Amino acid sequence: MTQTSDYNFAYLDEQTKRMIRRAILKGLAIPGYQVPFASREMPMPYGWGTGGVQVSAAVLRPEDTFKVIDQGADDTTNAVSIRTFFERTAGIETTTTTGDATVIQTRHRIPEEPLSEGQILVYQVPIPEPLRFLEPRESETRKMHSLEEYGLMHVKLYEDISRHGHIATSYAYPVKVEGRYVMDPSPIPKFDNPKLGDMAAIQLFGAGREQRIYALPPYTNAVSLDFEDHPFEASKADHPCGLCGAEDSYLDEVIIDDDGTRMYVCSDTDYCEGRRAAGFVGAMAQAGDGEILTTQRELEITA
Amino acid sequence: MYVAVKGGEAAIENAHAWLAEERRGDKSVAELSVAQIREQLALAVNRVMAEGSLYDPDLAALAIKQARGDLIEAIFLIRAYRTTLPRFGVSEPIDTGAMDCDRRISATFKDLPGGQVLGPTFDYTHRLLDFKLAADGEVPAAPVRDTSPAPVPHVAEFLNDEGLMEEAPHDDTPPPDLTREPLEMPADRALRLQALTRSDEGFTLGLAYSTQRGYARNHAFVGELRIGAVPVEMDIPELGFSVEIGEITVTECETVNQFQGSKTEPPQFTRGYGLVFGQTERKAISMALVDRALRWQELGEDFVGAPAQDAEFVLYHADNIQATGFLEHIKLPHYVDFQSELELVRKLRREAMQNTMQEAAE
Numbered sequence: 229m230t231q232t233s234d235y236n237f238a239y240l241d242e243q244t245k246r247m248i249r250r251a252i253l254k255g256l257a258i259p260g261y262q263v264p265f266a267s268r269e270m271p272m273p274y275g276w277g278t279g280g281v282q283v284s285a286a287v288l289r290p291e292d293t294f295k296v297i298d299q300g301a302d303d304t305t306n307a308v309s310i311r312t313f314f315e316r317t318a319g320i321e322t323t324t325t326t327g328d329a330t331v332i333q334t335r336h337r338i339p340e341e342p343l344s345e346g347q348i349l350v351y352q353v354p355i356p357e358p359l360r361f362l363e364p365r366e367s368e369t370r371k372m373h374s375l376e377e378y379g380l381m382h383v384k385l386y387e388d389i390s391r392h393g394h395i396a397t398s399y400a401y402p403v404k405v406e407g408r409y410v411m412d413p414s415p416i417p418k419f420d421n422p423k424l425g426d427m428a429a430i431q432l433f434g435a436g437r438e439q440r441i442y443a444l445p446p447y448t449n450a451v452s453l454d455f456e457d458h459p460f461e462a463s464k465a466d467h468p469c470g471l472c473g474a475e476d477s478y479l480d481e482v483i484i485d486d487d488g489t490r491m492y493v494c495s496d497t498d499y500c501e502g503r504r505a506a507g508f509v510g511a512m513a514q515a516g517d518g519e520i521l522t523t524q525r526e527l528e529i530t531a
Numbered sequence: 532m533y534v535a536v537k538g539g540e541a542a543i544e545n546a547h548a549w550l551a552e553e554r555r556g557d558k559s560v561a562e563l564s565v566a567q568i569r570e571q572l573a574l575a576v577n578r579v580m581a582e583g584s585l586y587d588p589d590l591a592a593l594a595i596k597q598a599r600g601d602l603i604e605a606i607f608l609i610r611a612y613r614t615t616l617p618r619f620g621v622s623e624p625i626d627t628g629a630m631d632c633d634r635r636i637s638a639t640f641k642d643l644p645g646g647q648v649l650g651p652t653f654d655y656t657h658r659l660l661d662f663k664l665a666a667d668g669e670v671p672a673a674p675v676r677d678t679s680p681a682p683v684p685h686v687a688e689f690l691n692d693e694g695l696m697e698e699a700p701h702d703d704t705p706p707p708d709l710t711r712e713p714l715e716m717p718a719d720r721a722l723r724l725q726a727l728t729r730s731d732e733g734f735t736l737g738l739a740y741s742t743q744r745g746y747a748r749n750h751a752f753v754g755e756l757r758i759g760a761v762p763v764e765m766d767i768p769e770l771g772f773s774v775e776i777g778e779i780t781v782t783e784c785e786t787v788n789q790f791q792g793s794k795t796e797p798p799q800f801t802r803g804y805g806l807v808f809g810q811t812e813r814k815a816i817s818m819a820l821v822d823r824a825l826r827w828q829e830l831g832e833d834f835v836g837a838p839a840q841d842a843e844f845v846l847y848h849a850d851n852i853q854a855t856g857f858l859e860h861i862k863l864p865h866y867v868d869f870q871s872e873l874e875l876v877r878k879l880r881r882e883a884m885q886n887t888m889q890e891a892a893e
Contacts, residue, residue, distance in 0.1 A: 235615060264713035269610040276863065299867040306863050308539040336867045365843055367716045392879050400870035410586025417871040437853045439713040452737070463874055480866055482872065495867055 238285040238318040244268055247356065248286035248441070252432060255443035260405030260450075262356050262440040263372075277310055278436030280352035284314065287348055287432070290333055293321040294330035300478065300495030301436040302338040308336070326498050336399075339418040340499040343429035345446060351414040353435040356442065358412040367404045378410050381453065389458050398463070403450040403505045410453070411442065416451065419464045419478045425450035467492040470512035472503035554599050571668075577780075577809025580600055582712065582851065583609030584729045586779050586808050592718030603731075603851050610852055614710075623738040623773050624762040627783045627806070634810075637686045639752050639787055642770060645683030650758060651810075674849040687785050691798055695831075696787070697801045716843055723825055726887035727818045728807050736813060738839045739820035747824045747837035751803060754787035758810050782807050784815040788823050793831035801830060821845060881891055 238244065251265035288294065288366065288368040294314055298307035302324040302435055311322050316523050323329050326341045333350040344351060355361075359369045362380045371379070373384060381402060388396040395401075401418035403425070414433060424431070438485040444450060454460035465479045470491045477499055479492040491512055494500035504513070555562065569576055569592035578592040578615060578859075583606045591609060597651035634650025637643055690696035706721035714726070727735060742749055760780050764773040784805040790800035804824030805815035824839035837845055 239615075241615070241617070264715060266711050266713050268614045269607075269852065270614075271611040273607065274853045275858070275860030276856060278856070299864050300565070303539045304864050305539045305543055308543055313541070328680040335863075336653055336865070366847070367843065393882060394875070394877060394879065397880070399868040415865075415868045419871070437857055443883060463871070465870065465874055478867070479870070481870055495870075 237290065238288050238314065239271075240268065240282065245286045245405055251284065251441040252443060253285065253505075255432070255441050256297075256430070256445045257302050259448050260403075260409030260411040262442045262444060265434045265441050266438055267439040272309065272313070275354060276306060276436035276455050277335060277352040278334070278336070279434030279438075279441070280350050281310060281313070281434075282436055283350045283434035283441060284331060284333050285531040287350070288318055288320060289316065290318070290320065291327055292330045293323050294318075295323050295326065295332045296334075297332065297339070297496075297498075299335060299480075300339075301497040303497065315331075316420075317505045324498050325502075326496075336415050337416075337478070337495060338416055338423045340474075340494070340496045341502075342423075343427060345428045347429040347430045349429050351413045351416075351431065351433045353412065353433045353438075353440070355400075356412055356433065356435040356438050356440040358400075358410050373409060374409070380510075381410060385453060386455070389455070395454070395458065395460075401452055401460075403470050405444065406449050411444075412448070413450075417464070417478055418460075419462045421450075421452045421460070422462055437519050465492050469494045469500060469503075469510050471510045472500045472508045472513070473510040474500070474503055474508070544625050554597070563596060565589060565592045565596060574810060575602060575605075577599075577811050578732060578814070579605045580607045581808040581814060583613065583728050583732065585613040587611050603855050607852050607855070620765055622776070623766060624696055625761045625763060625779070625781070627757065627761055627781065628683075628782075629891055630683065630757055630759040630761050632683055632757050634758040635755070636757075637753070637755045639686060639754050640689075643659075643686060643689070645681065652812075663723040683757070684704055685785065687787070689800065690754075690787065695797070695800050697790075697799050698787065699802065712893075714846060716846075718842055718846055720822070720826065720829075724804065724806070724818075724822060724845065726733075726846045726849060727805070727821060730818075731851035731854070732811075732814045732817070734849050734851065734854075735817040735821055738824075738845060739817035741837065742767045742820050742824045743838045747835055747840045749801075749803070749820070749826070750789035751820050751823060752788070752851050753816060753819075754802075755811060755818065756781045756782070756784045758812065780804075782811050784812075784816040785821045786816075786819040786823060790830065793833035801826070814830050 229347045230237070240248070248265060251263045255261065267279065267282060270281055272278060284294070294311065296307040296311040298303065298304040302305065314320060316321055326332065326339045326458065329347065331348045331350060332339065333352065335352040338349065357366070357369050359372055359381060362384055363369050363372065373382070385395050385397075388394065397418070399417045400412055400415040400438065401421050403411050403413055403421060413421060426447050426449070426489060428446055431444055433442045435441070452460040465481060467479060468475045469477060469479060471493050474494055477494045480495045482491045482493060483489070484491050572592070572595065575595055576588050576591045579594055580586050580588065583591065583594070585591075590612065591605065594605035594608040595602065597608060631643070632648055632650075634644060634652060634891045635648045637647065644870055687696055702759055706725065709720070709722060709725045714722070718726070758780065760778045762775045763777050763779055765776050766773040782805075786803035788801045788803055790796070790799055790801045801823065803819035805818030805822065807815045807818060821839055824837065825842050825845065827834055827840050
């Protein structure tokens with residue numbers, strides 16, 4: 229990556245970008261439909277965000293400001309790697325501030341701060357096919373989508389309820405788009421699902437290895453699958469953030485000492501930092517060095 | 532005291548620096564040159580060219596050096612590089628009948644026009660470690676004699692003349708391009724062969740072996756295996772004719788497979804075909820066996836549910852760059868998804884325990 233001047237803006241050549249843009253436009257025209265595209269080998273491995281990277285490369289303009297998050301955080305290693313890739317190959321501005329970004333590439337999260345019109349959220353997608361684990365054959369699942377044959381998915385969810393009392397899907401929870409296509413929202417926690425529908429920003433989904441692109445245009449209807457007597461429920465750890473005290477954000481669980489003491493912190497690092505800068509202080513941020521105010525023991529099932 | 536994890540950038544840079552140091556190894560040992568790898572690890576270079584889909588021994592050697600000898604990593608480097616290359620045009624199909632053969636053997640005829648030429652093969656070596664190589668790799672020159680450049684016709688043609696071989700009708704349809712179009716099913720034979728020629732050697736070998744052991748057995752004979760250089764010609768529109776632009780070494784394998792006949796075809800021999808960049812004999816034979824197994828439908832055979840018959844299974848899992856990427860990505864952080872699983876499992880356990888306690892109380 230030292231001779232970056234040898235590469236075109238944002239790495240991909242213009243013909244490839246046009247091909248990807250056509251797939252994106254088709255995806256926007258048919259929300260939730262998986263558009264096959266001729267994914268290229270990228271200089272990072274398949275499974276590490278090549279779909280998202282190709283979509284970002286196709287939509288980025290020199291004047292854009294780019295943000296990359298992985299698991300909600302700007303500083304996780306793969307987010308750093310992808311951000312650096314575009315800094316080098318496109319020379320664009322990057323940011324960690326959600327509101328300042330025009331294009332946000334994400335893996336496994338939707339930012340807590342509501343996005344606005346003019347922003348694009350690019351998801352990295354490992355398995356774009358929501359029916360894949362029910363039917364391994366692509367030729368079959370494509371048929372099922374075209375016939376709108378989603379009974380198998382409802383049976384799976386129903387079996388979960390009859391076995392566990394709950395739908396046992398906690399991430400990559402399928403949604404139905406505009407009453408037509410069942411879509412995989414990528415492995416975001418189901419906590420994020422309600423943000424998918426009616427979003428002001430454009431949402432683009434790129435699956436490089438599986439060669440699929442799909443999209444949700446702004447203000448698109450996307451409903452998490454459920455049953456009348458078992459309505460969808462967005463869940464998260466039942467704690468406030470230990471650092472900023474937020475009660476409305478998705479939390480990561482961190483083990484902080486040898487006794488297995490847990491702490492819960494916002495997975496969206498920019499959101500957490502923003503709150504702390506605004507003066508919000510969580511219970512554990514007040515504690516002295518090494519001292520823990522609240523402790524949460526593992527699996528308090530007897531409580 | 533926990534603070535949000537920072538320092539990913541510095542950690543990555545340091546990891547890269549350490550990697551570079553490890554790649555070089557002990558500095559008191561002379562550094563490998565790219566030319567040494569190209570000349571002395573030629574079969575590794577060939578594999579990287581074949582599965583990287585780029586014929587350039589120097590770049591393949593460089594990739595092997597950079598990848599510390601990890602061939603899949605080297606193939607990945609070549610693939611990522613080849614996508615950035617502009618495409619000037621498409622060559623004429625190579626004529627393997629006009630090959631300058633280094634090796635040409637047939638397992639189906641004892642002797643035949645063009646002869647049996649063993650060439651540089653491991654086949655009849657005794658696999659004994661040669662400790663002389665540890666001290667001194669110099670070898671005496673191999674004996675040489677002049678040969679007349681006689682034509683070396685394809686073995687399949689002899690069976691063809693007798694009508695014993697299935698016909699392979701000439702087809703001028705431009706083949707699909709796996710690197711420019713998304714792979715979609717059903718895949719025709721041209722597309723399948725394209726995917727197989729760059730498929731992982733180990734995966735293809737395993738599939739081919741499974742057909743020999745009875746999972747869609749198709750009784751393959753190596754009708755012919757030939758390795759050698761063929762000219763590559765390209766049509767230059769400004770000139771109105773094609774000119775030779777270079778030469779590549781390829782391995783071609785045609786299998787002759789027993790065939791009892793089916794509802795649609797009379798008893799005859801059928802073909803499996805393998806063509807791979809470089810001297811890559813194990814891969815070419817494997818490819819031919821898998822190609823033949825995948826042809827069950829057009830030959831009116833039964834689908835017996837064997838993995839090697841299943842085009843979706845084979846083609847979607849044969850690419851080692853796709854496979855290794857997705858496999859290794861599970862090293863990346865997944866704590867957001869894992870957190871939601873934790874919450875779910877805790878909830879389900881809590882309810883299950885409560886139910887058990889309640890039942891015990893009653």
